[in-house]
Amino acid sequence: MQLICISRGSFSIGKAFAESLAAKLGSACLGREDLLDLAAASGVAAGKLEMACLKSRNLDEKMLLEREHYQAFTTAALCERALAGPLVYHGRTGHLLLQGVPHVLRLRVVADMETRIKSVEERLGIDREKAKKYIEQVDEDRRKWVRTFYNIDWDASAGYDFTINLEHANIGNVASAFCGVAQLPDFQETPYARRMLEDLLLASRCRAALAKDDRTYHARIRVRAERGTVSVTYLPRDAALAEIIPRVLERVPAADNILCTMASTRILWIQERFDPKISTFKHLLEVAEKWDAAVELLRLVASDAPPLIERAPEERVISPAERAVTGGIEEDEQGPQESDAWEEGGVAETFAELVKAGRAGGRVTMRGSAKDVLTAIDRTAAFSLVVVGDTFLSKGKAARVRLTRELGDVIHDQLRVPVIQAEEMKEQYLFGPKQLVTLLSFLGLSAIIYFLVFTHQQEVIGIMRWQGMGWRALAAALVVVFAPIVAYFYGNAAGFVLKLIKME
């Protein structure tokens, strides 16, 4: 079953292409305008949100809430249609609403400027200069919208599977060509992909339900769902909603288990295999307690990793050659054991421990490479820290170290959050013997400096009274060097003390 998202610029005949492709594939066709109508009918102030995004990337509290509601309603509508049958969606960035869904075919339709100018001149009856300015303004507005919503570049071609320029080709012919692309195994729905869609639908429906209810309307809430388990994270200032949230969500179908965690921030932990007995888990929990953070688990299985369990005797063994040709469709026929097993990887056990500790922030399992991870992470979520543990386990040690570091670098560059390797956590964020030695050294040095200054006040004042250009310059240099040194010693000592008493 195909799921195609077409990103179209203004006046790029993208809509016509989408409709042609949908007709040839026998798919339903859905446009952005349809989603906007649905959102507006649900009470989302989509127009105001658009204006706010155009004016500034810094949305205030009210608009941030509107954005969450908008995303919830539109994602739910899109997922419902995608699960109902093959779908072609055309809009701005529908594929970004479906983050983590692996079989989405992402197309970008562009047209040359002259074609677009002519189109605007005809439609709006304005001259060429005005038409050009109009198109540039609309494009700029769309860029701002996407940047504000998703923190990415709308027209970066790396975000799409194919970019299509319809300048020299007939729409129908290109649509026919892409019918073949849409049939490729890479873009077919698998049970795993379907489950991702269902999880996304459940999460967005829950978020939409919370947006509709007067009691929870004003709360900034994050919802993740996996196989009927809904993880809700809310802020400490909304502590009164702890009992209300589940009552609101009981009306949502398929929300079997609801976990409500109060947390001020989130930490993302990425591993290939989780284990609540390892030291990383203990350290992470300690940091989460101090920071009042919910921990989200992201299980990353490398795309070329072999199956992680033994096959049942009745299952057909698939040769590597077959797997290369079919791209994994045979996984469907292997039954639930393998997909369940490789998706587990200790996630359930670790998540249960997080629930016990009161730090559960959701979980997701995905298969892919370092850059695929970004499709599963909500770029607008406020993570305070990303911890990258053991990943790419099927590789050799050197490759594993390199790929893990690259993963961290990619996440840091794109999300602009601190990213550390699991083994660095203790040293950077926890208080141990090494930190104690450093604290005592800094405290000692600070005490010596303060003692010397305040027992020699006249001498210190005397420096400021030096006369002569050279002496005054020297005095100024001494001040500029001395002040930050004191700030460094004392500031670090204060920081370590606060880390020691778990307040940072």
Add this chain to the structure above:
Amino acid sequence: MTEMFIQLNMMIALQVVTLGFIGGVLSGFIGSGGAFFMTPGMMNLGVPGVVAVGSNITHKFGKAMMGSKKHGEMGNVDRKMGFFMLLTATVGIRVAVWISTVLFAGGGDSHGASGSGAQEAPANLYISVVFVSVLTLVALSMLRDIISSAQSDAAGPSRQISEYLNRLKLPPMIYFPTADVKVSLWVVLTVGLATGYLAGTIGVGGFIGVPAMIYVFGMPTAVAAGTELYLAVFMGAFGALNYAYEGMVDLRLTLLLYLGSLIGVYVGAYGTKVVKEVVIRLVTSLIILLCVVSRAIAIPIYLRQLGWVNLDPAWDAYFNGASKALLFVSGISGAAVILTAVVRAYIQRRGVHATLAFTRKPAAVQPVA
């Protein structure tokens, strides 16, 4: 020559540390440097205005160095923007130091000046007037924005000025990659000049720099805060150099401010997690207004010292006392509001199960943990 460096006893030292702590709490809470509280606070303790500004700007330099590293690691610093703003910020600081120094040096010759404190009266008056004017504008605009956003659905503070400037598009327009904005060079240089001048005059630069970067340039808040902090390092260093060259930095006061502020800033930053944004803005604007009134109460003292008004010198103590009391009341109240919110959130958090788990039953959802 008037005594520029006050006699420090334990009582005054403790008050300076308290100023630093409250300033740090407010600074961590609001995101500014806290100078709007610390500078007038030191003046209330008898520190000449220029020495208060010089000591505070030196304190700001060290503190900004500590904070900007973290922002830099998170990619929140637009160094290109910082560079361009610094070009004129240094000019602004130099102009500010020159004016303050000239006023301070000329104070001994002030016509009709009388009584102790006469030399620093012109500089004190100048610093106080700039402080009152600029921060009144800041506080009133914040209050107006809070009221208007409560009354209407308008998204965020008024952007008339920024929209007007954006429409102007005065060339050359420069693209700043980290902030991802394109701004006219003249606007950047003007904001830099204003920031530097205010930092050099009253020690307050963040209240112009950060809102300007957010509302005039359109930068993301985190990048604006990070870039401002980065800028504060260099402005603080340059300001400290200039004031120290003029002999107007009291290192003792700087060190005492550190004792309080480097702890207070953590407490204040923690408070932002548990207080709503609109409350943060409301508390900020009210504290600033009270600081402004506190400083305005002290102005008659300087007018009398200059001989511009005819007042009984005995009243100086009352004016100063009232100014000091109001300042400490505003600062302590603000810090108390923040600390109360922090403690209340902490207690509330402990009273609530951090993760509540519910499993659907046929009729209703029942709690299991």
